[in-house]
Amino acid sequence: MNFDWIKILYSLLTIFIVMNIGLVLQGIMRKLGARVGRRHGIRIYQAYIDLIKNYSIRSSVSHGVMFFLGPVFRLAGGVGMLLFLPVIYGSEHFSNFSHYGDVTLIMYFMFLGMLGMAMGAGEAGHPYSPIGISRGLAQLTASEVPLILAIISVMAQYQTFSITEIVAAQQGGIMNWTLFTNPFATAAAMLSFLGAMGRAPFSVVIAPQEIPIGPPTEFNSTYLAVLQTNRAIFPVAKVIWYMALFFGGATSWPILIIKAIIIYFWSVFVGAVFPRFRIEQSLRWFVKIPALLGVIAIILVQV
């Protein structure tokens, strides 16, 4: 077996680039939120300073082994998901492990971080953490109903489980994208995307004023910094995942960045306009119209 050590460097480079995209997007997103509220808002590079500051806090409090592993799981979920995606389609360097994983593996990775976080936050012992976690898991499960339906439709359409092959099938022009060949699946998935990003109207999971930021309530200094790192990587990984399924993937970094901004800001724009759902409202919302769109997508593919 020949092992290509340079691939490790390329994987790290992928993570680094994606983290930076995530941090900048975070800054722009919060700036946009501020402008909607007629404020100047934070500086665009504030997310970087916050990250450096949290890594530089001198003391930290751990509540046990699972508490320690919670952020590790969360980061592993984000990084793992990213590495099994064809970040740049056709690139030898940035496709990482995408030939070995398939759609179901990515679905597992999406949940892995949340479950690890659930155990970690549970050990923290703060009553608000389990409230946030139970809401988060319920909402994520509900938002995955339309997503799964859409993905089943897409898999049936392309007759494959492999993400690389799904991306390959969409090459050769904008009209080959799943967005145009299977619009119902895309609509269902993009509505589910709102829930997966956890921004308003589905932000009750971290509800800062009501249950002090939910799951990460007890996480401090470096633990929080690891979570923040993940908060930069994970959303972009999710965006790349949606990009691969529905928007033809990306063949170079500039295209990836443009598409990532457009997909990412879909949830930001919705979040800037709509108020927050209560948890039972958001659960009901996901199993109504988005799920219906997903079912229609499956039926249309089979007909």
Add this chain to the structure above:
Amino acid sequence: MTKKDLEKRIVTGPDGKQFEIDPIKDYFLDAKPEVHSPTSFKVVEKFLNWARSESIWILGYGTGCGAMELPPLMTPRFDAYRFGIQMRPTPRQSNLLIVSGYLGIKTLKRVIRSYEQMQNPKYVIALGSCTINGGMYWDSYNTINRLDYYMPVDLYVTGCMPRPEALLAGFDKLKELIRTGQAENANKYAEKFDWYKKNQKQIIKDWDMPDYNW
């Protein structure tokens, strides 16, 4: 929770097994605060201090009328976000405790708990005259007069009440202190821990919490 709930006792589990529980030991961390000295590399410390000064996360402890001055800071008129100042709802993640106004003895207990849960380095801004000498409550039977007997204060913003502009000026001053490495009061608290604890216990008669609850 009453004081009795914190006492040691024997409990019978669901399987009939008896075991001893010590709530103060079981539910709280019981290590004394330690001194965490700055890194010996001056350049690194300077850079980290810059980051700390540009990203201040506030735990707003709205005790008195000063609580009214905090929300406008975040609204379009004053917009403290511009200066890297953000509200944080939990003490674990905050760097700056703003004690806004008079402190009742009951409230002091909660402030101390919140302060001890914050991580080093941490800063305290005391807002209004009440935290300096008691202000208009100076002869009240149930408020404290001087905050810095009970926890080290980095900065006082005086007035009754100080307006948000004064608070913004205070943040600027605090940033300067952090950047020049003078805001090391978390270490001071750890060094003089016994003195602070003695003062706190002197005024809080019903001390029904562990000594170190962070």
